[in-house]
């Protein structure tokens with residue numbers, strides 16, 4: 001069963017890799033797959049419930065875009081409208097689980113929590129830190145969402161069976177290494193970039209994938225101050241509203257060498 005999934009993923013990786021090189025078709029392909037990756041999750045994380053941007057200290061989340069468990073946590077942050085600093089930890093290789101050597105932020109998680117597993121949340125307001133997506137979600141509701149009603153679609157999307165099915169699509173729809181799966185060596189910007197994002201929004205997801213692949217830390221906002229998909233880079237005084245333009249800018253400005261390129265056929269837990 002797992003082997004079949006990996007063969008399908010490797011096929012899609014090749015196929016999408018080819019499509020991604022065709023200038024007219026590529027943007028359409030991105031739009032459709034990004035749109036479906038939100039729909040498959042029932043646009044969970046849409047319609048913010050509160051605005052807790054007034055939090056004394058910002059939460060910190062170590063995660064990566066290609067990880068379905070991390071998505072669960074971001075959906076909840078988006079729904080509760082909690083601002084968070086994202087430290088992207090894409091994989092260095094598909095071959096080994098929990099591997100780190102050159103990663104920018106993975107070593108921090110290993111030092112702090114003793115495991116290389118994602119998502120990992122730190123809340124400096126309560127001095128709490130934790131692994132396990134379900135524990136993190138429960139914590140966020142308990143700490144920041146008390147008394148608020150969970151929307152129906154959010155509840156369905158969080159059911160274990162539904163999560164299992166949707167996480168298959170998560171990989172099938174966005175299978176390329178530079179979609180927040182494998183790292184690309186980059187320059188570390190001096191100041192944190194800022195992104196306004198609703199979790200299901202295709203534009204915002206495309207930009208998050210690029211920031212993740214490049215291991216660029218950023219403040220993830222969910223508030224109404226800017227439209228979802230707005231990226232600000234205070235290092236160059238730039239504000240961008242287009243996903244294509246932002247992704248292009250990020251790779252041109254910060255990439256220093258090639259993205260790790262591996263086939264899902266080499267995926268293993270630790271070989």
Ligand SMILES: N[C@@H](CCC(=O)N[C@@H](CS)C(=O)NCC(=O)O)C(=O)O
Nearest residue numbers: 067068069097098099117118132133
């Ligand atoms: N039960 C954990 C599972 C977390 C998990 O397996 N995360 C994977 C990514 S999807 C991971 O950290 N893999 C190690 C790696 O990517 O090297 C949760 O719900 O958070």
